[in-house]
Amino acid sequence: MNKIGKEKFYQELDNFLVTKLRPIPEHRSECNYVRFEDNFPQLTNHEICQQMFWNAFKGYSKMYIQIGCLRDDNSLFNDSEKIMYEKGAEAGDDEKVIILQCSLLTLQMLDYDIMMFGAMSEGGDEEYRNTAQKHYRPYLFSYVAEIDKSNYEKLKELQNKIVGSQTYSSSDEYVENYKNGQLQYQWLPCTFNSDINENSIKLDGYVVQSASRIEKIKANLTIIEDENTPKKVRNRIFENYKLDKSSCKDDKTFIEEIEKKLGNTPLSTIDAYKIGNGNCVFAQSNDTRFFYDIGFNYKHRPKKISHGSSYNYSSSMQKIVVNDPSFVILSHWDMDHIAGSYVARKNIFEKNWFAPDCYDAGTNALRLAKYLQMKGNLYLANRPPRKSNAHGRLIGKIAIQKLAIYKLYMGKKTTCDSSHSNCEGIVIEYYDKIKNIRVLMMGDVNYDSFNKARSTEPSFADTQIDYLIVPHHGSEHTNYQQITDPNKPVKMGSKAIICCTDDPNINRPNSGHRMKLEKRFGKNVITTEEAKNKAVSITISL
């Protein structure tokens, strides 16, 4: 008799554990596995993830790394934003490095996610579906690599060699958009075993994995040059992690759904957390609370990894995860804006999440998005297709009685930032009508992208902004010249907060950007790292 409900789920999980998670290859047989002890303790999702991570380190499951396409004509080594230096800015060319952040995936993880996603989206058997949704939580397994010029050239050459074979099935228009986004990546076979003799590219870096907290583990990674990622594997990955278009909402619906959650009272506080080079903002009123990004310090240099040092921001994380939001808004899906959610309380996935479409996000982000979609909690604002020249826009406004007003914008892709997802992020403008205070929270949307989204409204320079959460961690490539307009009087504000580690070696914040901010905010330009005493955030009290 076919099993159903809980029993069916646990039998499938058992089957995965025995045939995929803990196989003994030399003794493997195809005979049907029968479980004898009914009270055999089930492995939790957390324990399974730990085992999968361990297996990845031991080489017990074939592993692939998803690396962004380096084949563009513009070398990242010509982009001063991306460059970091071994010995300060005077270093020679051979001392320059770039930091790449990539998703890792083993076949075991792929099998696990395929099984879980299948169960979680099962339509007919509610108990089976719910059991799976309760068991699972999205996990994070990624690699941050430090790439010198020679490895950069090698990777580029390898990508050039294998490109062209990357096609995916299906022709639906929405899926086409996904395909175009996913073609920005290449999957390469890799291993943590550095003894292999084949042609290989050895990378220096660290693994970021989510367990009960975010762990960073220094590890060398070897990319195997003579192997391809089979088309079958690439298609399985694509099919499994792509979203269906049900979560994409028109602007009106997107705004109406947020409006339902926003309550009737104006905001009282906004906290920008000290979380390194990442964004995590928490806004509260008497009857609502929401995260605007829930990120984590991500792209720092591998050599900084050492025991007990502050890169983990654990005291901030402890405070962040106990917040119980009514909903979540993401500016965009980059890891430094979402990674905190992998270790937050699990009920964060019970809330509605509002974000731009993520067709071009990496696999770790898509795993999170897919889980939210299967739970019916994902609302995505449309983004223009890659090749269009669509303008940024006001997605919509929401009035809180006659007291306050929210405006949500989507930025337009501009040339000062190469990342589409940064430019096409969601900006929140909040205006308290009674107190006449305006707060602007920009994610990684640069000033030019924002101005283009405003179209007929006054520009950034010409708008009274009392509190600013500065875009893109104070990056250089934000067209920060547009902070003021030489033909107009300067509109002074109260405070500008930059979410970054305050580290000149990585140009966060960029000094030119900071100086320009000081023209409007005077001495009150502050990084989250400067939070005083034991504070883990900089608070805006409204």
Ligand SMILES: [Zn+2]
């Ligand atoms: Zn960012």
Ligand SMILES: [Zn+2]
């Ligand atoms: Zn970003």
